[in-house]
Amino acid sequence: MIVISYKDKYNKYEDLNITDFEDQIExxxxxxxxxxxxxxxxxxxxxxxxxxxxxxxxxxxxxxxPHKINMEKDGAIYCLEMFDDGSLRVFLYDKYNDSLQGTSIYLYQEEVTQDIVDFVLNFYSDSDIWLFGYEDEDDIPISKEDVSDLDIVAKIMEDKHFEVLPTMLPFEYLLKDLWRF
Structure with a gap:
């Protein structure tokens, strides 16, 4: 009898929650x-x-x-630790100093490096780990003004990837793909 077993490969990034907040106050x-x-x-x-x-x-x-605040370096990464008794402390974050105690850990995506994210995922697996501050680059601001068809055509013509053909294509050429169906 042959027994074949396999083990699913564990991906630590599946434990990472990603969220977006309107601002730090939220x-x-x-x-x-x-x-x-x-x-x-x-x-x-x-x-x-x-x-x-x-x-x-x-x-x-x-x-x-504040219980303890230690912020001596300006360009460093810090941890703000908030407790249920209404106290807080701030300290210089050093990934080699096992100092995080939170049941939830929030990492600001734009300010922490990948090695910090990896370290927290590896050594704080019993905490909920959140990556926040994520903004989708594909978000396009929506205009609240009335937009005419001519405005849309003008915007398309401004696109650097849009290429205008030097001659007009015959109508039959444009419809050739429709005849296959």
């Missing part, structure tokens, strides 16, 4: 709701400027009290 209110609903600690990893902004909002709007 993220902080979501984190606050998580802490009210029973999470004990939530971590947010981002650069110094983003963490300073979120720190000021958390203390002024959500009434969190």
């Amino acid at each position: 993220l902080l209110f979501t984190v606050n709701d998580q802490l009210v609903d029973g999470d004990s600690c939530v971590d947010i990893v981002a650069n110094a400027e983003t963490i300073r902004y979120m720190l000021s909002i958390a203390m002024s709007e959500l009434d969190y009290a």
Whole structure:
């Protein structure tokens, strides 16, 4: 008897949740709701400027009290750690210092590097890991004005990939593909 077994290859990126927030304030209110609903600690990893902004909002709007704040480098990656008792701390994020305690960890996509994402996925598998700040590059702003057909044709003609043929094609040539059906 021959027994063949196989094992599905595990992809750690399947554990990564991707979300988008309108701004950092919406993220902080979501984190606050998580802490009210029973999470004990939530971590947010981002650069110094983003963490300073979120720190000021958390203390002024959500009434969190700082337990410890250590922000000595401007261009570094920091962690804002918020606790269910209303306290918070900020520290320099060093992936080799096993310091994240959150039941949820939020990583700001535009500010953390791939090696940080990989490290968190590998060593904090018991936490919910969220990549936030994602913006789709294909989003096209929608005009709220009335647009005529002539405006649409003019926009198409402006496209650098649009090529105008030097001569007109005969009508039969354009319809040749329709005759096959």
